[in-house]
Amino acid sequence: MARCRKKGLSKEMRRLARAIVKIKAEAKKLGLFAEDRDTIACPRCGLEEDVACGGKLLVTAPANREIDTGLRFTLVKKDGDMWRCPGCELVMKCEWL
Ligand SMILES: [Zn+2]
Numbered sequence: 001m002a003r004c005r006k007k008g009l010s011k012e013m014r015r016l017a018r019a020i021v022k023i024k025a026e027a028k029k030l031g032l033f034a035e036d037r038d039t040i041a042c043p044r045c046g047l048e049e050d051v052a053c054g055g056k057l058l059v060t061a062p063a064n065r066e067i068d069t070g071l072r073f074t075l076v077k078k079d080g081d082m083w084r085c086p087g088c089e090l091v092m093k094c095e096w097l
Helices: 011-029
Strands: 048-051 057-060 082-084 091-093
Touching: none
Parallel strands: none
Antiparallel strands: 048 057, 082 091
8 A cells, every 4th residue: 555755744634644544454353344445356256345234344155145255355465456366266456545
């Protein structure tokens, strides 16, 4: 994820940016979708991410889109934009917003 240059941002803006980063990290720990990227759908096996009411991230299978498989797409490389499907291991791109 790109880092903001400190120069040009007010002290208050930097404080708010740090608070947002912290809140997003806490949301991810709780299994919530931080909305910092699009959801991912695997074109090979059909696993799809979805966001439930309340913001919980789900991954569903084509056979039943109502049940969370408990599987999660994983980043291939920290700070990268390539993700690995937990079902078939396909690696695909999903850019950060
Ligand atoms: Zn897949």
